[in-house]
Amino acid sequence: MSNQETTLEEATHRINQLRTDLIEWTRQYYVLDQPTVEDHVYDESYRQLTELEQAFPSLVTPDSPTQRVGGQVLPGFEKVTHEIPMLSLGDVFSIEELSEFDQRLQKSVESEVSYNAELKIDGLAISLTYENGVFIKGSTRGDGTIGEDITENLKTVKSIPLTLTEPISLEVRGECYMPTKAFIALNKRREEAGEATFANPRNAAAGSLRQLNTSETAQRQLSTFIYYLVNPEQLNVKTQSEALERLTKLGFRTNNESRVTNNMTEISAYIAEYQAKRHDLSYDIDGIVLKANLFAIHDEVGNTVKVPKWAIAYKFPPDEQETIVLDIEWTV
Numbered sequence: 001m002s003n004q005e006t007t008l009e010e011a012t013h014r015i016n017q018l019r020t021d022l023i024e025w026t027r028q029y030y031v032l033d034q035p036t037v038e039d040h041v042y043d044e045s046y047r048q049l050t051e052l053e054q055a056f057p058s059l060v061t062p063d064s065p066t067q068r069v070g071g072q073v074l075p076g077f078e079k080v081t082h083e084i085p086m087l088s089l090g091d092v093f094s095i096e097e098l099s100e101f102d103q104r105l106q107k108s109v110e111s112e113v114s115y116n117a118e119l120k121i122d123g124l125a126i127s128l129t130y131e132n133g134v135f136i137k138g139s140t141r142g143d144g145t146i147g148e149d150i151t152e153n154l155k156t157v158k159s160i161p162l163t164l165t166e167p168i169s170l171e172v173r174g175e176c177y178m179p180t181k182a183f184i185a186l187n188k189r190r191e192e193a194g195e196a197t198f199a200n201p202r203n204a205a206a207g208s209l210r211q212l213n214t215s216e217t218a219q220r221q222l223s224t225f226i227y228y229l230v231n232p233e234q235l236n237v238k239t240q241s242e243a244l245e246r247l248t249k250l251g252f253r254t255n256n257e258s259r260v261t262n263n264m265t266e267i268s269a270y271i272a273e274y275q276a277k278r279h280d281l282s283y284d285i286d287g288i289v290l291k292a293n294l295f296a297i298h299d300e301v302g303n304t305v306k307v308p309k310w311a312i313a314y315k316f317p318p319d320e321q322e323t324i325v326l327d328i329e330w331t332v
C-alpha cells in the first residue's frame, strides 16, 4: 500500500503496532538478553516505522525506537546538580578488612545485618530521571554533586528504557559500561583507522558518553546495570534486593548475579566464586559491592560526608594479566 493511499487513521494504527512491537523486541534483546525475533524481522519493522514516521511526522512519539539513533552534534554538556548527592564507596582489599567492616556495622545496629552482594561493574556511574514514566534526564556522576547532562547520548543506549512499565516519577542510578566484545571491536576499528585506542572498557565507555556527536555514541554498543533506587520508600520497597526486583519490573536492566548473603562465610564464597568467574563475564568487574540489605539500616547508620556507612566495595587484587601489562609499560 503506498503512503498517499494510507489515511492518517490507518497510519496511526500501523505506527502504534510497529512501535509497540519494536519497543518490546528492544527490551527482550537489550534488557533481558533474550531476543525472540530474528534480526531481519526487527529490521523490516524498523524500516516500515521509519517510512511511516517520515510520511506522518505528527505521529512520532518520544519513545519511538527511531528516536534512539542520535544525529545531533551537541554544543557541549549542561551542568546538572544531584539533589541527593551521588556518594562514593569506601573500599577494602582483603577479607580481613571486610570482616572488620562487617563487625563494626553489626555492632552499631540491633538487628542481624544481611548484605546484598553485587558485582562491581567497571563502567561509569550515571543517574536517570523519569517523570510519569518518561525518561527526561540522564547525567554523569561528576564529583557526586555536579554532573553533566548527557540525556541525548543516554537515549541512544538501548538498555535504557525511554518509558517505564508504570507512569511513575523517580530517579535511579547505575553503571553505564562497554561490553568486552564491543571494546575489542572498537579498539580494532580505531587501530585500523590510525586512531588512539582506549586503555580499558571504562575509559571507552566514558569517552563514548562524552561524545558531542550523539550518532557516534549510538554506535558504541554501550549497556547499563541499574543498581540504585533513589527514595525507595516512595515505592514502599524495604530492601536492596527487593529494589532490584522492582527496577527490573519497571523495565531497567539489572545484574542477575546479585545475591543476599547472611554472614562472612557466604560473603567469602560469593567473592571466591566471582573472582574465579571474573574473566568469563561479558563485561569488566573490579570487585564486589556489599550493601546492608535492609533500608532501615541505611537510615540508622547514615553516611559520612563521602561514603555510606552501610555499604563497602571489596576490590579484587589486580590479576596477573594486568600486572604483566604494567611490567611491559614499565620496561618500555
Ligand SMILES: CC(C)(C)c1nc(N2CCN(c3ncccn3)CC2)c2cc(C(N)=O)c(N)nc2n1
Pocket (backbone or CB within 6 Å): 086, 087, 088, 089, 118, 119, 120, 121, 122, 123, 125, 141, 175, 227, 228, 289, 291, 308, 311
Ligand atoms: C549506592 C551506592 C553508593 C551504595 C553505590 N555506589 C556505587 N558507586 C559509588 C562510587 N562510584 C564512584 N565513581 C567514580 C568516582 C567515585 N566513586 C561509582 C558507583 C556503586 C557501584 C556499583 C557498580 N560499579 O557496579 C554498584 N553495583 N553499586 C554501587 N552502589
